[in-house]
Amino acid sequence: MGGMTRFDSATAITAAGPGSYTADLDAGYLIGDAMNGGYLMAIMQAAALAESSHPHAVSSAFHFLRPAGEGRLHVEATTLKTGRRVTTLQVAAAQHGAQLVVATISCAEVDAAAVPDYQAPFPSIPTLDQCYRYEPRSGQDSVPAFSERVDQFYTPTTWERLRGRGAERVPELAGYVQPSERDGGATEDPCGFLPLAVDALPPVVAALGSWRWSPTVELTWHMRAVPEPGPLMFLARAEVISDGWFDETVDLWDGKGTLVAQSRQLARSGR
């Protein structure tokens, strides 16, 4: 707490002209040779919000064209419509002149004091102190740097699935995520962490023993509430794995049990 965290620094944008921003990508967010998609989404969201008079990215759709590597990222944000309640922007991220990710982001204000008229029943997930801390490939030479950027805790069932010992073949992962304690803990703006949180988990197909590279083709997420500070509970699941494609739906709840983010992506299962 207090001062910028590594996430805050890594997602800082610099104005470079009307609607133009740059960010210097932090190699700590690499998974292999490619930057984590959630990290790029967080930077693109910052650019959209810098251009919008509304404070929250409520609905954001990203198409991933090419992976990003180390170095400077160029982000262009173009306002499509400014409304009283909603402002919609197109945002494109490029490196070395090639477009990598395109997004359309609708910004609005989410009332932090809103009480839901309806919320679906809360899933039955063990508490954080019943979960195992995730330390991927610990003891191995090739620990990906990214695994240190987000603290992850898995339920006992999820833990078994990720170790290939699941009793049944179910592509579902559950547990808790929070900004990395070793990187400085809570981020300046808990809403800025949400795009990273929905895309920081191992691919849900890992629950079936497939740890291969799973490039995201498209990811849409909706912010549904302003999160309370603290760990977020997550539930990730797939409905269909077929023909080299899988969907991954990730829901996040804050410590008060409020659904704060809903995400769904379509990805390729690596070969």
Add this chain to the structure above:
Amino acid sequence: MGGMTRFDSATAITAAGPGSYTADLDAGYLIGDAMNGGYLMAIMQAAALAESSHPHAVSSAFHFLRPAGEGRLHVEATTLKTGRRVTTLQVAAAQHGAQLVVATISCAEVDAAAVPDYQAPFPSIPTLDQCYRYEPRSGQDSVPAFSERVDQFYTPTTWERLRGRGAERVPELAGYVQPSERDGGATEDPCGFLPLAVDALPPVVAALGSWRWSPTVELTWHMRAVPEPGPLMFLARAEVISDGWFDETVDLWDGKGTLVAQSRQLARSGR
């Protein structure tokens, strides 16, 4: 069967230059003064596929800026990346010089013979012959033309909910949809009907007695399989209704029980 249906004619596009298309909107797809969003999505998908070497729109994200009315629609499709497996395009629809809907659509080929590696358990929904045919506001003066464009059948539970007689307050609707028999039945291409099908239902909040105008802010849908001809089973549900916003997730299965489409939208609940 045989010959073009009204849907096929209504979604026909005419080339008007490189990447440019026009369509003459059919007033039969109006809901009040605004064209149904699924109808516009079907036209924009046709433009994307006309520009792509891949035959299926596998992942499509739409942001709705302004409602469309009667008359000519101008559609511009711009290819962002052509890949061996996926082509991604941006598509914009305009009327009278104003952008109405923007989309990013990734096209690929879905293998019609693919057998899923995994599919989530099939929901328990009554068969079509146990369902009630939906005839909205029949007997009233103001039957919206759109209600005749898609045949809808509701389960007994859904029927009760839509009549305000649900035993519990659950925003979930289930049943079957198919191209309108009175409009000529099955469409030329069953995949072309999917964007209409995911957005043809009453808003899921209607299950709670709210039949008000519910403008969609964003809708993303993924095509997961080539549908068999015939009615599609649907399940629509909301996770959260809060602060004037609601999500609506719609899944569609074909007669063989294969999940063919997954859709989620974020919408405003009308005041």
